Amino acid sequence: xxxxxxxxxxxxxxxxxxxxxxxxxxxxxxxxxxxxxxxxxxxxxxxxxxxxxxxxxxxxxxxxxxxxxxxxxxxxxxxxxxxxxxxxxxxxxxxxxxxxxxxxxxxxxxxxxxxxxxxxxxxxxxxxxxxxxxxxxxxxxxxxxxxxxxxxxxxxxxxxxxxxxxxxxxxxxxxxxxxxxxxxxxxxxxxxxxxxxxxxxxxxxxxxxxxxxxxxxxxxxxxxxxxxxxxxxxxxxxxxxxxxxxxxxxxxxxxxxxxxxxxxxxxxxxxxxxxxxxxxxxxxxxxxxxxxxxxxxxxxxxxx
Numbered sequence: 001x002x003x004x005x006x007x008x009x010x011x012x013x014x015x016x017x018x019x020x021x022x023x024x025x026x027x028x029x030x031x032x033x034x035x036x037x038x039x040x041x042x043x044x045x046x047x048x049x050x051x052x053x054x055x056x057x058x059x060x061x062x063x064x065x066x067x068x069x070x071x072x073x074x075x076x077x078x079x080x081x082x083x084x085x086x087x088x089x090x091x092x093x094x095x096x097x098x099x100x101x102x103x104x105x106x107x108x109x110x111x112x113x114x115x116x117x118x119x120x121x122x123x124x125x126x127x128x129x130x131x132x133x134x135x136x137x138x139x140x141x142x143x144x145x146x147x148x149x150x151x152x153x154x155x156x157x158x159x160x161x162x163x164x165x166x167x168x169x170x171x172x173x174x175x176x177x178x179x180x181x182x183x184x185x186x187x188x189x190x191x192x193x194x195x196x197x198x199x200x201x202x203x204x205x206x207x208x209x210x211x212x213x214x215x216x217x218x219x220x221x222x223x224x225x226x227x228x229x230x231x232x233x234x235x236x237x238x239x240x241x242x243x244x245x246x247x248x249x250x251x252x253x254x255x256x257x258x259x260x261x262x263x264x265x266x267x268x269x270x271x272x273x274x275x276x277x278x279x280x281x282x283x284x285x286x287x288x289x290x291x292x293x294x295x296x297x298x299x300x301x302x303x304x
C-alpha cells in the first residue's frame with residue numbers, strides 16, 4: 001500500500017479529512033437533535049473535500065445548530081490528534097480519524113450533559129441509582145432484573161439519538177421485556193404500568209425532584225436542553241405544554257443574553273426546543289417576547 005498517497009501533508013488537507021469524518025460520525029446525532037430525526041438537508045460535509053469553504057450548508061442547518069455541533073466536534077478531533085502521535089504511522093487516515101470523531105462525539109455529549117447539570121454517564125449504577133436499583137431488586141420478585149434494566153433504559157433513552165421528546169419507546173421496550181421475561185406476555189399496557197412502578201420506587205428512594213431532573217425533564221426536552229430554573233413548573237406537574245413552554249422561554253432568554261436579536265433568538269429557541277421553524281410573529285407574540293427580554297436598570301438623573 002502506498003501510504004504517501006493518502007497522508008495529509010498540511011493543515012488544510014488534515015481539516016478536509018477531519019471535517020468529513022466529523023460530519024459522517026455525527027449524522028445520527030444531527031438528525032435527531034437538529035432535524036426531528038429526519039435527514040440533514042446539507043448534502044456534503046462543510047469544510048470537507050466537496051465544500052472546502054463551507055459555503056454549501058443549508059440555511060436550516062445554520063439555524064438548527066447542525067453547524068455548531070460540527071464545529072465543536074472538529075475542534076475536539078483536532079485537539080485529540082494534536083495531543084497524540086499524529087497520523088504518520090496510520091495506514092488509513094480517514095478511517096482512523098472517523099473512529100476518533102465517533103469517540104469524541106460521545107465525550108462531547110457527556111460534557112454537554114454535565115454542563116447542564118445532567119449526569120455525564122446516565123448508565124452509571126453508583127450513588128443514588130444504586131439505592132434505587134436495590135429497592136427495585138428487593139421488591140421486584142421474578143421481574144427484578146427486568147425492572148432494573150428498565151430503570152437503566154429510562155435514564156439513558158432521553159440522551160440517545162433515538163429520543164422522541166415526551167414519549168417512551170414502547171415498541172422497543174416490549175421487545176426488550178420479552179427478552180428478559182420470555183415466559184410472560186408483554187404488551188404496551190404492561191410496560192406502561194412498569195414504567196410507573198419504576199418511577200414510583202425511584203421517587204420514594206431518591207425523591208420526586210431527583211426523578212424530575214434525571215428522567216422527566218430530559219424525556220420532554222429536545223435539542224439543547226436547558227437548566228432547571230425557578231420558573232420551571234413544579235416537579236409534580238405532568239402538563240407537557242407547561243414543560244415545553246418553560247424550555248422555550250429559557251432558550252429564548254439565553255440567546256438574548258448572548259446578544260442575539262429578538263427575531264434570531266426566537267427562531268433558534270423554537271428550533272432547539274420544538275424541532276420546528278418558529279411561527280410567524282403576531283402582535284401579541286411580539287409583546288410577549290418583549291416581556292421576556294432582560295430588564296435594563298433605569299438611571300435616575302438628579303438635578304444639579
